[in-house]
Amino acid sequence: MGFLSKPSFFRFFLSLLLFTNLATSATDYTTLVYKGCAKQAFTDPTGVYSQALSALFGSLVSQSTKTKFFKTTTGTGQTTITGLFQCRGDLASTDCHNCVSNLPVLSDKQCGNTIAARIQLLGCYMLYEVAGFAQISGFEMLYKTCGATNLAGSGFEERRDIAFSVMENGVVSGHGFFTSNYQSMYVLAQCEGSLGDSDCGACVKSAAQRAQVECGNSVSGQIYLHKCFVSYSYYPNGVPRRSSSSSSSSSSSSPSGPGPNTGKTVAIILGGAAGVGFLVICLMFARNLVKKHDDY
Template sequence: MGSLTARYRHTSLTPFPSSTFALPLLKLALTVLAFLSPAAAGDLYNLVYKGCANQSFPGGAAAYGQALAALSSSLTARAATSEFYKTTASSANGGQSLFGLFQCRGDLSSSDCSACVSRLLPMWPSLCGYAAAARVQLSGCYALYQVSGFPQISGTQMLYKTCGSGGGGGDFEVNRDTAFSQLQSGVAGGQGFYTTSYGSIYTMAQCEGDLSNGDCTDCVAQAVQKSEVECGGATSGQIYLDKCYISYSYYANGVTSAGSGGGGNGVLDVSFAGMVLTFYISEEGDLCAWFQIKLMIVDCFSVIRANREDSGHSGGRGSRGGFSDHLLVVCQEFDEKER
């Protein structure tokens, strides 16, 4: 996966600011973008679930440590250039071999993928001890290992589920089913990672990296069926099968981020003082996953005004009108420079 590149254009909604005013605005927009970018979010490393075998690693702790170190080293080395990789490693004395793999979410940059895998691999022993097999799923990636000869399971066996609370009401289930249908069509079109939205429903699916198109399509279809049974009318859900997973979310005010597995540029609009800066975020390379990022429109002057009003009503502490501390600091610095 290639590196992210960004460029901008502007569209005047009101008379365009002077050059002395526009440059600080551009710097401000880039700074705010850095704070709000999903790539910078720590939730890539959130633990979703772990699966640990009941059997212990044959050969004891020393053999386990050597084999795991060799496997981890091999996986880490490939995480900087691949979003999916599997291999087999063994200890230096030719003892018990370990099969292992990792896969990153299809919309991650190379650097985020590498960081996610590096964060995950040390979790194997800390979460599962000397288990003969382990699988750890983070929000941004997953990795597993198992000793040679470990019993295999069906690729469509459910490993983990999580369902939101409450129901969407109205046409929620109809819209969800339509989004699921679009998701399955996208996967059937040869996209191992695919996201789409319909109405207020956002959905995502990903198959294991070397799964055939037919097996991927079948796996996602099974995951969709299981989500309808397991989660019913819940407004969100994640279904993890052995070879694929899906997720869906309901946004009452409309989907704020959506994508497609088919290649292209992401678009981000950020508005400041009547000037709209549109950032095109693309991934370059032969194996690129397309994603689109939509963020809320941010008006820095509203942030500053809200903070001043809140400070006047709360003894100077300021509730910041619900804005983050990072955004407030950036806007205050901008405000001081412009005075």
């Protein structure tokens, strides 16, 4: 009876590698957060809409190498389509382009040829709509997510609310993007690039108020309004430093993942996987030595 046959060992080690890949991709900036698809599809017998949409996507992806926000229009008359993309303010230029490059494919996969769509990833988003599409308020809530863990008492609400107040002021002086941390509370806010500072501040304030109501004492949450979004996370052991691979327009460091303890969990998973793999290799090596000794 052997510990593991060679085929079994390689299958086991491969499973470790696959699991490692899944763990590290969990905090990737191209992870889908939510989608918004219009119920009505294009009536496009001549392919005019499809051509205009393809041209729009090409323009957005091309501009993502130069800027983190871009809005444009393609087509004419009834076939006019307006679209935009925006990357998170602390994303590096190359990461911004990589993120935006995923959006056209995801839009087609998630929504098909609808007359309007919005695809939100962790690091960027894109939206488009045909001429005449119904408009909504910039303060309309599109999506929310709240952490499963609640922390009542211990001054949590006070720390969160002070951090929100700092964020509401900071996003105005930061001209649409701000990150900071206050007593283990990390906050991030960003407005659509077309918003002025005053409107941006009002939008972020509304989003923060929604977070207080919708998420209550949850230790983390993200609120996405039509024209802005806010994110907060409480890290009891201190806010982890962000990966050096991305740049930031804020003076504060920010974590690389979307929620508390994500980075620590991934590190534990990777360390455990590597440790188990090394142990298996050592056991296999020892087993082979014993077998060779017995053969003599």
